Amino acid sequence: MIDFTVVDLSRLQFAATAMYHFLFVPLTLGLSFLMAIMESVYVMTRREIWRRMTLFWGTLFGINFALGVATGIVMEFQFGMNWSYYSHYVGDIFGAPLAIEGLMAFFLEATFIGIFFFGWDRLSKVGHLAVTWLVALGANFSALWILIANGWMQNPVGSTFNPDTMRMEITDFAAVIFNPVAQAKFVHTVSAGYVTGSMFVMAISAWFLLRGRHLDLAKRSMAVAASFGLASALSVVVLGDESGYVATEHQQMKIAAMESMWETEPAPAGLNVFAIPGVRENSYEVKIPYVLGLITTRSLSTEVPGILPLVERAEVRIRNGMTAYAALDQIRADRNNAAARQTFADTWHDLGYALLLKRYVDDVPAATDEQIEKAAWDTVPDVPTLFWSFRFMVAIGIYLIVFFAVAFYLASRHRLGENRVLLWIALFSLPLPWVAIEFGWLVAEYGRQPWVVEGVLPTFYAASGLTLVDLAISLGFFLTVYTTLAVIMVLLMLKIIKAGPSERNVLIDGIRGSAVVPERAAAAPQR
Template identity: 65%
Template sequence: MELDVVSLSRLQFAMTAMYHFLFVPLTLGLSIILAIMETVYVMTDRPVWRQMTKFWGTLFGINFVLGVATGITMEFQFGMNWSYYSHYVGDIFGAPLAIEGLMAFFLEATFVGLFFFGWDRMSKLGHLAATWAVAAGSNFSALWILIANGWMQNPVGAAFNPATMRMEITDFYEVVFNPVAQAKFVHTVSAGYVTAAIFVLGVSAWYVLKGRHVALAKRSMAVAASFGLLSSLSVVVLGDESGYLATEHQRMKLAAIEGMWETEPAPAPFTLIGFPDQQARETHHVLQIPAALGLIATRSLDTQVPGIRELVGHAQERIRSGIIAYDALQQIRAARGLDRVSPAVREAFEANGRNLGYAYLLGRHVADPRQATAEQIEAAAWSTVPQVAPLFWSFRIMVGLGFYFILLLGLFFWLSARQALDRRRWLLWVAVLSIPLPWIAAELGWFVAEFGRQPWIIEGVLPTAIAVSSLGITEILLTLAGFVTLYSVLFIIEMGLMIRAIRKGPEPDHGLPAPLTAAAPRAAPLPAE
């Protein structure tokens, strides 16, 4: 990576975002699991379910606090490191974030207090409603954030205004119901549910291995296995939907993920293994599954999936169109209004305006896009190709982990149904060792989504290179070091608190019956805890 403002700004935002996302999936999933457990408690009135809810709620609370602490700085970075981006699309991007704060975060933050401090001050149904409100707030928060992110991936419902030099909303309904945003939302929250399910499963398996809190642990494992299995299946289905939408809206990302340099005859094969070579612009030693990519990406047998070279050719055409739009825009600005230029200039801008962002790709090659040579246009077109190898392997590791989670959770669901959760100790250890894997899969998923759309900060509209603030390298390095240090300390604190709470185990609950003394006879053995 070059040591420049753009690269360092990208690195800083990537570091803070990926640190923050260490906490988000567990918050999303645990909030639903807590609501499920408390619902069972209210329906059955069995105190062990109340104890389960309070124990996993403690871990949820630790994670929730750290998630909030690491997320606050992210929104400030849009003005701090990405000021031109904020100016260019602030009217659109800011709306979902503002709604998230007003509608979702305040809901979640308000009711999380009732969850922790309202156990003995509220009725059972009242407290259950508060718990479900926390879960709803967590998921609504993710919805609005992913609506904002989905718009960056597929900028619909907006148009460029040459008078203000900004993007403006034309259809808020289209922004909210953007198909890319909706697919990202359900895919992301499902991944969070899997993360929480594996976490609960692994911690509970550890308790069973140690012979501690066995009754609570087995019930927790049953909930996690059933909830997690459904979620992991939905992740695969919704991931397929994301791949289909990428064929329509982010074809270069899809081609890079597949390492597909040439357009294959329909239906295109899926490359299971290969070694992409960016310099040679080909993928070596491929092992392919015939027709699989065509079915996944187009859901047909006769639609082609374009390769990287063909898409670069399309990019060159759009750059030339963007140059026409750029020239018309300069005339509009000089005349100080669209209504003050000739009809020919207006028609040129209206016909080519959607490709204006492609002209901005020439910014790294020539000061005035209108002066660009054929070689510079070709170089700018090839800059639309992200680094293929990291995307290729990140995607395959993520998908491989997804199918592993289905297998693991399916096995535990089967054992739970047979009431045999403690009969295979090796499988319990597998569950314990699998705890970090959902986080790896989630981080790789975000890497594929964000790294794969480079060089665009807004797909086809605004290149990342011109969206940054006018900062010095020293300033960014200092803040980057500060964020990494602070977030690392917070992560260590969170891990320490979580491990301490897990080792301590659930607190004795006054709703549970008192343990029998040695003098008190009993008719049948009771399970531990």
């Protein structure tokens, strides 16, 4: 039988790695485009202040990028170390986007980021601007291919199970690339990254203004960040709505759990603004009529199924999957069994549901009604966690729209740097985009449990056969190293921020051993 302590520790280790890694990714996405915008203004106006802005924010981008690489590479190795059966079962499909991301996007970004820092005096202004935009595009291409891979896990299109190799294999790579779930997740995720970068620039610039330092740079940076942040925050809402619409088509249990909706309501369904989720029903709830149905189905007549009907549907699919499992056993015993192959071809889409029974019984076709019912209930993720995580994410998103709208209005009136209340709000709002993003990933990933690949492979079935000691040691090691790296990143960023912008490339000066503080650099004797 499967050791679920090992499975839970494997999940915890990957979750910790992923959530640490995603502390750096959004800021990389946001700062890369803000840098490109600032350097574009520099090339058009030839005003030196915009070059200094690009260098300053680019230095902070470089530190963050390095930490993102360090944490992201380990994640990819974990697919082979902690999730070896997952890699065997779906590696032909999942591995392709990851390989393309490394060859096409990561190498592009990593190459041009070096030219960005070392090429200021070696390239023309237009040439260096092109490099900066390639860095930004590389970061977004990297996110695209990662999210194509993740989107396939949420909606496994363009693939089929091969009974001869006992693996999922790709049948339509275009369907994998243009998977609607992947496309919706990509635009929603990168927009959230743009909001994060904008808030980071707003907060640091607000700190400069509150201290009366680097006023020209801070005011211009805040004006750019306010405009870009407002557009991005509005995009997050619009594109998040698209994600919800796509999830209603492909991940109905996730939507029902997010809304703590146990029974199917007459269309259009109402939205739970507040609820106390219980077991099989809510203890208390406050609804806005029709809103959920309109958002998730964009119609007045389409129902949004509740948790209990979806559990009944899962039970039917489990029984159908048991037929597929039995036919697969017959094919393995006799590869020329045409009747078994036909039966399997008709039922293989539910094979993953039959694998849920492995939690309770080794001989799947011999499962009892009670075991089938338990497996069907396993398709329900933790309702309170999803319900509140989603609402915290949405609440922060609404707050950020209001914040950036006010900031944009003040910036358009050239009064942004004078409003000390808003400056303090900006400074203390710095962590909010990260909080919202982590809640969003919790909804996306925890919401598809018990599946590592939706409807195809249960999470517990995908883990490697590691020991408890192996996982405990590696988990402790990862947490220690990642926490240390996060602290180092914060300290380095604080050092750069306290030093302030310079006429020189402060990151390259630091690599060469030069002083990063402008005043010290000016006071140094000439050689």
